[in-house]
Amino acid sequence: MDRSPVLRLHIPEPKHRPGEAADFSHLRLPRAGSVERPPVDSGAFAMRDLAYALIRVLDDEGTAVGPWDPQLDADTLRRGLRAMALTRAYDERMYRVQRQGKTSFYMRSTGEEAVAVGQACALERDDVVFPTYRQSGLLIARDWPLVDMMCQVYSNSADRLKGRQMPVLYSSRAAGFFSLSGNLGTQLSQAVGWAMASAYKGDHRIAAAWTGEGATAEPDFHHALTFASVYHAPVILNVVNNQWAISCYQGIAGGDESTFAARGIGYGVPALRVDGNDFLATCAVTRWAAERARSNLGPTLIELFTYRATAHSTADDPSRYRPADEWEKWPLGDPIRRLKDHLVGRGEWSEAQHEAMRKEVEEQVRAANREAEAKGTLDRGPLPPVASMFEDVYREMPAELRRQRDELLGGR
Amino acid sequence: MDRSPVLRLHIPEPKHRPGEAADFSHLRLPRAGSVERPPVDSGAFAMRDLAYALIRVLDDEGTAVGPWDPQLDADTLRRGLRAMALTRAYDERMYRVQRQGKTSFYMRSTGEEAVAVGQACALERDDVVFPTYRQSGLLIARDWPLVDMMCQVYSNSADRLKGRQMPVLYSSRAAGFFSLSGNLGTQLSQAVGWAMASAYKGDHRIAAAWTGEGATAEPDFHHALTFASVYHAPVILNVVNNQWAISCYQGIAGGDESTFAARGIGYGVPALRVDGNDFLATCAVTRWAAERARSNLGPTLIELFTYRATAHSTADDPSRYRPADEWEKWPLGDPIRRLKDHLVGRGEWSEAQHEAMRKEVEEQVRAANREAEAKGTLDRGPLPPVASMFEDVYREMPAELRRQRDELLGGR
Amino acid sequence: MPAMNMVQALNSAMDVMLGRDPDVVVFGEDVGYFGGVFRVTDGLQRKYGAQRVFDAPIAEGGILGIAVGMGAYGLRPVAEVQFADYIYPAMDQLVSAAARLRYRSAGEWWAPVTVRAPCGGGIFGGQTHSQSPEALFTHVCGLKTVIPSNPYDAKGLLISAIEDDDPVVFFEPKRLYQGPFDGHPERPAVSWAKHPLGAVPGEHYRVPIGAARVARAGADVTVLAYGTMVHVALAAAQETGVDAEVIDLRTLRPLDADAIAASVEKTGRCVIVHEATRTGGFGAELAAVVQERCFYSLEAPIERVTGWDTPYPHAFEWQYFPGPARVGRALRRATEG
Amino acid sequence: MPAMNMVQALNSAMDVMLGRDPDVVVFGEDVGYFGGVFRVTDGLQRKYGAQRVFDAPIAEGGILGIAVGMGAYGLRPVAEVQFADYIYPAMDQLVSAAARLRYRSAGEWWAPVTVRAPCGGGIFGGQTHSQSPEALFTHVCGLKTVIPSNPYDAKGLLISAIEDDDPVVFFEPKRLYQGPFDGHPERPAVSWAKHPLGAVPGEHYRVPIGAARVARAGADVTVLAYGTMVHVALAAAQETGVDAEVIDLRTLRPLDADAIAASVEKTGRCVIVHEATRTGGFGAELAAVVQERCFYSLEAPIERVTGWDTPYPHAFEWQYFPGPARVGRALRRATEG
Ligand SMILES: Cc1ncc(C[n+]2csc(CCOP(=O)(O)OP(=O)(O)O)c2C)c(N)n1
Ligand SMILES: Cc1ncc(C[n+]2csc(CCOP(=O)(O)OP(=O)(O)O)c2C)c(N)n1
Ligand SMILES: [Mg+2]
Ligand SMILES: [Mg+2]
Secondary structure, eight states, X not given: OXXXXXOOOOXXXXXXXTTSOOOOTTOOOOOTTXXXXXXXXXXXXXXXXXXXXXXXXXXTTSOBOSTTOOOOOHHHHHHHHHHHHHXXXXXXXXXXXXXXXXXXOOOOOTXXXXXXXXXXXXXXXXXXXXXXXXXXXXXXHTTOOHHHHHHHHHTOTTOTTTTOSOTTOOOBTTTTBOOOOSSTTHHHHHHHHHHHHHHHTTOSOOEEEEEEXXXXXXXXXXXXXXXXXXXXXXXXXXXXXXXXXXXXXXXXXXXXXXXXXXHHHTTTOOEEEEETXXXXXXXXXXXXXXXXXXXXXXXXXXEEEOOOOSOSSTTOOGGGTSOTTHHHHOTTXXXXXXXXXXXXXXXXXXXXXXXXXXXXXXXXXXXXXXXXXXXXXXXXXXXXXXXXXXXXXXXXXXXHHHHHHHHHHHTO | OOOOSOOOOOOOOOSOOTTSOOOOXXXXXXXXXXXXXXXXXXXXTTTGGGGTSOBOOBOTTSOBOSTTOOOOOHHHHHHHHHHHHHHHHHHHHHHHHXXXXXXXXXXXXXTOHHHHHHHHTTSOTTSEEEOOTTOHHHHHHTTOOHHHHHHHHHTOTTOTTTTOSOTTOOOBTTTTBOOOOSSTTHHHHHHHHHHHHHHHTTOSOOEEEEEESGGGGSHHHHHHHHHHHHHTOOEEXXXXXXXXXXXXXXXXXXXXXXXXXXXXXXXXXXXEEEETTOHHHHHHHHHHHHHHHHTTOOOEEEEEEOOOOSOSSTTOOGGGTSOTXXXXXXXXOOHHHHHXXXXXXXXXXXXXXXXXXXXXXXXXXXXXXXXXXHTOBTTTBOOSOGGGGGTTSSSSOOHHXXXXXXXXXXXX | OOBOOHHHHHHHHHHHHHHHOTTEEEEETTOSSSOOTTSTTTTHHHHHOTTTEEEOOSOHHHHHHHHHHHHHHTOEXXXXXXXXXXXXXXXXXXXXXXXXXXXXXXXXXXXXXXXXXXXXXXXXXXXXXXXXXXXXXXXXXXXXXXXXXXXXXXXXHHHHHHHOSSOEEEEEEGGGSSSOOOSOTTSOOOOGGGSGGGBOOSSOOOOOTTOOEEEEOOSXXXXXXXXXXXXXXXXXXXXXXXXXXXXXXXXXXXXOHHHHHHHHHHHSOEEEEEEEESTTSHHHHHHHHHHHHHGGGOOSOOEEEEEOSSOOOSTTHHHHSOOHHXXXXXXXXXXXX | OOBOOHHHHHHHHHHHHHHHOTTEEEEETTOSSSOOTXXXXXXXXXXXXXXXXXXXXXXXXXXXXXHHHHHHHTOEEEEEOSSGGGOGGGHHIIIIIITTHHHHTTTSOOOOOEEEEEEOOOSSOGGGSSOOOTHHHHTSTTOEEEOOOSHHHHHHHHHHHHHOSSOEEEEEEGGGSSXXXXXXXXXXXXXXXXXXXXXXXXXXXXOOTTOOEEEEOXXXXXXXXXXXXXXXXXXXXXXXXXXXXXXXOOEEETTOHHHHHHHHHHHSOEXXXXXXXXXXXXXXXXXXXXXXXXXXXXXXXXXEEEEOSSOOOSTTHHHHSOOXXXXXXXXXXXXXX
């Protein structure tokens, strides 16, 4: 056997690094409206080409076109627009308070608001969502009080999580929002288990889970696809491909070799790939998947193609690893602007209304923050009672933990 | 949103259970020779339909047909036939000695001999293989001494593994055969790492790894595909789909929803699906994948479609969970018989030669077993020195282990 | 009362709970149609249907992942890991998810998962079918760890585990499945039918998690043991004639430290026995607790008799296993020290 | 000699080893182009190329899997797990593969893998960026576990780990990266440049694995500590005026039991300090060993000062952290007991 050429190790590299100009001209972006919409009972094999396509509803003029147009009424769209704007305003404020030292850490979802908010729009309020740290928009779209979220960010006296979790690792059972974990990926198979339980109980509720494209490499992504496929779990598995996982571009997760949606096909899980910055499109694909799940047809994998517009977190500095102008050059634009343009184009919104709304949500955030800060900030307190640290490890506090609590309180 | 019908949980069930007659008429088996052979530099997407096909070379008359015919000369085929027959004879003997109480456990690969032996035929002798317990044929095809294998099965005084491993968990660095683990799946990502190292060093050697279809659900399968894809590792990942994982039919691993080969596509890993009982076909697909790997084109995933003809292990009783006549009805036949028929058809072999060869390999096994038993059996010894139990935990025995060894030896 | 071996007792616990509580589901590799490689779930799928007792893909991490999700929904999943040696792929879901969910959500969500796994040596299973990894779980706050030593406790503890609102890791010493094992491999297996704790009520009952049991009262030395080693310790006491008080811990976490302290304060001496490797084994925690609580009563060093710090070797199972001879020597040292 | 902080010292160890041995490769999440979220691999990819220092997919189990395979080939992989809290998905490859390969193949194959992971609290990382899971690894035979407390040791130990033919889990107390931390969070960070052990040779040197270091000689009580807690113990000794002998273990497995025994035999008293949760922590093993080896010298119960048996709570980091006040109280109790 011919043994040349000698082997060599391939290490993927992004197209551009700091100091270079960003360039997305290599992206194949199908025209809006050009991707077919298969019936919800299609099999993964039959509809496999959709995993390599990109479902887009809004065209360059902001008009909704093609079979995926969810035909949402203007009120729904204005609500979505507002939730996205509120999410962004909330993020900006919380980012700022972190910079002021009032809490330890923060993570924004800037540029990705159409993921959480658009998808929330397609789910029922009692469906349970299993998000990552970048889908705070789900809580906001479900009208969860900002003050409650802020108290979590401050770990303050009114934090329902008793100061235990880092900022943004929310939990709200009442909002059907599963407790966020710092351990990437773990929520994916849990969502499948939750959905299996719902199916087992003959419930109506479905589950939806999110992961970043980077964390698809974790085992739970594989487990989620395997178990969801085998048991036809009524679950929607979402990969938010925002191009970056901290400093690693999506090629390090395998994105140069295939799409993340395509992962589903091999498991027999139908897969859709969607413009993640197109509110109408994210809502439409999620509706399709939700209908599928509710009809006992099983899981769907959705890849939401988007871009992480800001730093990974307040602990990160993206200028060290990616060109400064990437967000500017990102061809799928800003989801808020795009939905606004669509509404304006339909005569259902105006620049003035938009500007007023922007101010309104900012004021709403400011007011909420005043209220939240009054309940405490991490740097100055008040915090929850320190003895609460020993609660909830178990349902009932075992003797040894009571002893430890007393040791702490007694200063022994 | 319409919320009916109510959700229900799907639990996959095999078509037939004990007491029923087996029936494989639902299988779509393409004609031999009907599947195209793409160039080795094809992409996973371009050749994705091969993951749903079934590459077959031998037709029902035993003639080699189509583009995948590896055109092996008769000597090579006779060597392969003999290695398969030897594997089967070896398995039968070892199964029997276990039944006689001379060792604790045994696992046969009956019906799957064309996997290990056919694939070995396509690899270079210095390529390193990372098998499961059902590819002992790799060692036999590489002419590894049966006596050495038997000594491992007996954990006897000549067992190079010092009595540490359960029977069939061989290791032979000299044969390029990686140490077998009882932990399913772990070898898959290790093979990828080995292959990456080989590429990093500018070596010529490639790696090949095997897993049962059941164990594809383990995380290492996902890791292997992900890392192999990202770094273009020169590795061949093989899924032996023998329809059963102990008592669970392949649907419990997701086989009702897709093929196992199709898993590769989503990772950008080209995938082939092959008749695992067709020696010519298993050799041919492995050659294709090996050429790809050696040309720095990266990994290939191969699904070998076969049937586990006997019990999972000596601890198992398949009559409890599958129809008694499944192996008989299995449409892809017996790999040994099929290769024999081919050779006979080519005028390169005869029934009489075959019968003589069968006797010969049986005698070879019997002689080897006499030799091995003389070096000890698990029930009667002699075994390796008991103090060797403390060796090889670390390269050098730490003080605490020396103390424990002395405690054992001193009866303290 | 029916005589049951440990397999039957465990089966009966699940049977009872499946019958009482529609939220109980049982799954794992080969547990459905086949009834488990050790037959512990035999007949349950036939009785309760495949939706409640089913086979799972070979992915211990996935099994735990869905169990946590089911628990969050409100079910009481009982998941089997086929051998304790194969629990490591599930480590992240156990430690980062099951054990932490209640705490991190301040009680909003929790995962009342029971994970059953056969542990320990004695079946010539080599290093990957013989392990006793309990100490990797007893270190994890949020988890409870239970190891029964007999059919009566096995059933009562498994029922308590399934009813418990916290995640419980439930190890089953496989060498005890068929009969009490006193550490002498050459002797034929004794039947549980002949053992008082092989009398197991058919109906629902609980053995509380967190309570130890005095398996043998004695005055000279306290032996702390669990699982298989309880029987080995009893054999050692009998064979040496040392008047040992053998405590069957039953639950490792939460630990019944009061029962331990009461006994050691009485005897002044302590031998700890487990099959798991020595360094960092649960015996270390026991030794630490005993000397913390009973320092001024101790008359000799606390002895640990454990598996060696090596993997479990296939050919030397019985030289590896801490049998009655080794325990007996420790009893003598402890009483003479 | 150049002054280095711990990040620089660790970086220098890898730099030296990449320079000396073409079989050394370094990889992990964000370690390549970016140089690691704690900057420990900063500049190494630029210097040695992307084939030798590279980014990995977010899959700790996959990272360890390929590391074992690379080790089997003959490389010396140095893999980073971004936080010790994320090591659980790698548990199976660490326990079942890395730790067992040499044994199960009777020395034919082995995995000279070094796994680096930042551990411990002190950066408001909450329960998933603050853990100290060392006891889950010290229980595993076949693994070595190292935790340095200062730049000089960090470099010398990391070089030893990379050169070691056995798998080494190398935990880096992240709170010490920038300066010695004496347990008083309200005080501004002190620079390693001002600490004698911040003087780190640029070239190759080794600190042997398995050898403890006396961080402070003393007569009244032995303190066993490692990582961050060495500095806390020193602060406690100073603040209480108790003449403690502080032993920096540096390696937990293999343990320098002789050094420990020699000290405790001298002082007759022992306090063990670690940040990890108490139950089943490495302190349990230390307590067991100390009482086994020094029973007749001990004049008071061995004390354990540890993290509470709860996850690390974001808001109560400093109430959770076993600081000098708690250690000081234990010193007093031990010397008065
Ligand atoms: C198991 C685990 N490994 C590593 C990390 C550290 N980490 C936190 S976020 C992150 C990047 C995730 O990237 P991606 O999945 O693409 O999500 P994104 O941040 O882009 O939304 C990493 C590596 C973690 N939290 N959990
Ligand atoms: C991690 C792990 N989990 C479970 C087992 C127990 N086990 C051994 S073989 C087997 C079935 C494997 O089936 P498959 O992968 O299809 O291989 P086959 O036996 O058919 O060759 C199981 C569940 C194991 N060895 N390792
Ligand atoms: Mg991302
Ligand atoms: Mg199989």
